[in-house]
Amino acid sequence: MNFNKNILILCSASFSLSNFRGDLIKHLLTKGFKVYCGGPDFDDNTLKKVRELGGIPVPFNLQRTGLNPLSDYNTIKELKTIMVTHKIDVLFPYTIKPVIYGSFAAKKLGIPVISLITGLGFTFSRVTTKAKVLQSVTEFLYRKALKSNKAVIFQNSDDLELFKNHKIVARNQSLHVVNGSGINLDKFPFKPRRHSASSAVKFVLVARLMKEKGVELLMNGARELKPHYPNSEFHIIGEPPENSSSAVSQKELEELDRNGTIVYHGKSINVAKSISELDIFVLPTYYREGVPRSILEALSSGMPIITTMQPGCKETVVEGKNGFLIAPKEEKPLVDAMKYFLDNPGQIEIMGQESRKLAENKFDVNLINSHIFNIIEKQL
Structure with missing residues (x-):
């Protein structure tokens, strides 16, 4: 009609x-x-x-x-x-x-x-x-x-x-x-992510940089893992919201970037290009999401996902197949999930392929x- x-x-x-x-x-x-x-x-x-x-x-x-x-x-x-x-x-x-x-x-x-x-x-x-x-x-x-x-x-x-x-x-x-x-599958094309034991493993969070999005959990996880895994990278893309009591400290982000713990990008004008260079998408949110747009973009691009068992997030992961679902507000499960990919870099490509299939079959x-x-x- x-x-x-x-x-x-x-x-x-x-x-x-x-x-x-x-x-x-x-x-x-x-x-x-x-x-x-x-x-x-x-x-x-x-x-x-x-x-x-x-x-x-x-x-x-x-x-x-x-x-x-x-x-x-x-x-x-x-x-x-x-x-x-x-x-x-x-x-x-x-x-x-x-x-x-x-x-x-x-x-x-x-x-x-x-x-x-x-x-x-x-x-x-x-x-x-x-x-x-x-x-x-x-x-x-x-x-x-x-x-x-x-x-x-x-x-x-x-x-x-x-x-x-x-x-x-x-x-x-x-x-x-x-x-x-x-998600528009053409705007976020699939990219295979092949890793050897010596390759850098690059995690990324894309969000408004609020405490409820679990940004501080990722920052703490980076502090814990970076000394033991020098080939790990923890990328954060986004900005703290203005005039918000839950905004993550801009000063702390910049300090962690300076000392090499994280790579702080600020706001990206081309998220598709930014995430295509990175490996594993992380969103340890305890915010009530619809279905986070950022996760859909990562799925389409072929990234494994680490996110929480929150409404809207849990729909994007088949546990152990294209990523991991973790408890919200807890640092240890996040660290363990990231450590899994650092210890098993070959799983990045395998799980990334499953993410793309999920994007095609469910989120197109x-x-x-x-x-x-x-x-x-x-x-x-």
């Missing part, structure tokens, strides 16, 4: 439209949708990328952090105006505030909503008192917002079960699970987008 309808994709970070939803935008265009792309903080580069994809950028104002009833109310009013102006037929929001406020706005106008829950993050981590309070408030808002949604899509079954158990969604609603955002972006489109089609 070819639709002649207007869809509004709504997000909280405009760069994610091209980075994470570019293939979905193109897929919807081939099905006849006119695709409007709503986000805050567009810059010239992001506007250009969205237009090149065929989407129509629609800037709106959103306070991305905190809860301010007045500014949040104004966001709902602005979203209603946008939907009326562009004659939106269906709303597809993702991330917390767009899902909640977009759903409120669309409900007032009778516009069907298909929400994507991309991970529950710090808010549902329960690691601090603040997180626990935020979870209670967010659950209340989600419950009000999602009850009239046509469909709700989750990126892992743990999040779906949590929403059902906490009665945030009704069990008779149209509820679905897709395997993350998917074309499979994910077809699944999402089928959900939209059914609801319309």
Whole structure:
């Protein structure tokens, strides 16, 4: 079926439209949708990328952090105006505030909503008192917002079960699970990683450099292993978030880089190229992920994975086949998993091949987008 309808994709970070939803935008265009792309903080580069994809950028104002009833109310009013102006037929929001406020706005106008829950993050981590309070408030808002949604899509079954158990969604609603955002296999091509006993073994973490992502665990693991395995390398790609109490110390990163314990890259503008030169992907997170994009990129590239038994992460590893699942917040299991590859470098290529197969069979972006489109089609 070819639709002649207007869809509004709504997000909280405009760069994610091209980075994470570019293939979905193109897929919807081939099905006849006119695709409007709503986000805050567009810059010239992001506007250009969205237009090149065929989407129509629609800037709106959103306070991305905190809860301010007045500014949040104004966001709902602005979203209603946008939907009326562009004659939106269906709303597809993702991330917390767009899902909640977009759903409120669309409900007032009778516009069907298909929400994507991309991970529950710090808010549902329960690691601090603040997180626990935020979870209670967010659950209340989600419950009000999602009850009239046509469909709700989750990126892992743990999040779906949590929403059902906490009665945030009704069990008779149209509820679905897709395997993350998917990965474009062509953009992250497979690269065999052959190692001899004398080859350097290169671990890498790519993330926002927050404590909840387990960055400090990797730094401590590097301190422990580097003296015993001089041919080991521990690469960290990313930046500490600004104005965040959970940010990893920039000073400590730079000091460890100076003394040769880690290789600190900062932010990468070409992750595909960066990870193609490295061997094993590490993400010892205790953050509630959807399915981490960084792991999908590593799978496609053919890297073994070391990550935690967290929702969204455990779906990316077949234990002992393409990597290892470890307990969150514990340093020893991480060190043991990294030591395995240092002692058995021949396993890097074997497990990397299994990672690529998993990417092809489970996480191919074309499979994910077809699944999402089928959900939209059914609801319309």
